[in-house]
Amino acid sequence: MSTAAARHQRLHSELRERICLLDYPPGTKLSEEALAAEFGTSRTPLRRVLARLEDEGLVESRHGIGTLVTDVDMALMAQVYDLRLHLAALAGQLDPLPVTPGVRAEIRDFVTRGEALLAAPDPRAFAALNSAYHRFGLSLTGNAPLRETAARLYYLTARIWLTSIPRMNLTSECAIFLGEMRETETALAAGDTAAAALIRRAHISMSVHRMTR
Numbered sequence: 271m272s273t274a275a276a277r278h279q280r281l282h283s284e285l286r287e288r289i290c291l292l293d294y295p296p297g298t299k300l301s302e303e304a305l306a307a308e309f310g311t312s313r314t315p316l317r318r319v320l321a322r323l324e325d326e327g328l329v330e331s332r333h334g335i336g337t338l339v340t341d342v343d344m345a346l347m348a349q350v351y352d353l354r355l356h357l358a359a360l361a362g363q364l365d366p367l368p369v370t371p372g373v374r375a376e377i378r379d380f381v382t383r384g385e386a387l388l389a390a391p392d393p394r395a396f397a398a399l400n401s402a403y404h405r406f407g408l409s410l411t412g413n414a415p416l417r418e419t420a421a422r423l424y425y426l427t428a429r430i431w432l433t434s435i436p437r438m439n440l441t442s443e444c445a446i447f448l449g450e451m452r453e454t455e456t457a458l459a460a461g462d463t464a465a466a467a468l469i470r471r472a473h474i475s476m477s478v479h480r481m482t483r
Contacts, residue, residue: 274315281309282319289328289339290428291397296341300329327426342429350423351478355471357420358407362467365412369461376406377455384448391440397432400447407470410463434481443480446473 285305288294306316320337323329329337367373380403387395404424408417435443450473457465 277311278315278319281311281316282322284309285319285323286326286328286425287398287401289323290401290425291394292429292432294339296339296429298339299335300337300339302337326422342427342433347427347430350426351474354420354423354427355475357416357423358471358474359467360416361407361411361413361420361470362464364416366463367410367412369410369458369463373410374455374458377451377458380406381448381451381455384444384451388441388444388448391444393432393435393440396435396440396444396447397428400431401428403451407466410466430481431477438480446476 285294285300294300300320302313302316302320306313309316320329320331324331324337328340330340331337380399383399387399405421408420411417450469453469454466457463457469
């Protein structure tokens with residue numbers, strides 16, 4: 271990856287993460303001038319990043335107003351979650367990558383981080399860990415189109431959890447998340463990426479039911 275492409279990717283990932291962690295709540299106007307100054311870049315590459323975020327449904331450009339963070343379309347989210355469930359299972363079937371010692375070390379680290387989160391529950395820390403864990407799950411498949419599509423859909427739904435948590439039991443959610451990671455560690459220790467993907471699918475389904483009940 272070229273230096274310019276790497277900078278583009280880092281800027282895109284940082285802004286996307288801020289949107290999904292509600293550092294930029296829906297309706298926030300993103301100042302090109304302020305962001306360009308913060309990241310030490312010109313407006314041209316920044317506008318390319320904002321255009322990419324708009325294509326992903328996370329911001330929208332309004333004539334005479336600027337670039338605004340979008341709100342979550344709950345009617346659309348039900349369909350997105352349905353598709354995410356199917357893609358989660360496919361991640362263990364299409365071009366699964368070998369479970370290397372590095373992969374086993376990664377899942378062990380996630381379990382350790384999950385244990386720390388359960389000891390000190392925090393909504394934003396939960397959301398950030400879940401985002402990192404999602405990326406880890408997608409790293410288990412070598413199917414690039416699947417990774418791209420699944421990531422796009424994940425970030426469309428990522429904000430829902432943080433807006434739902436006031437109605438939920440945070441400690442219980444942290445315990446459930448830790449349980450998922452431990453189950454996945456067991457599956458990956460056996461080299462079974464298909465089982466790991468099905469574990470993820472099951473937990474996505476259950477989390478949707480908990481958020482909507």
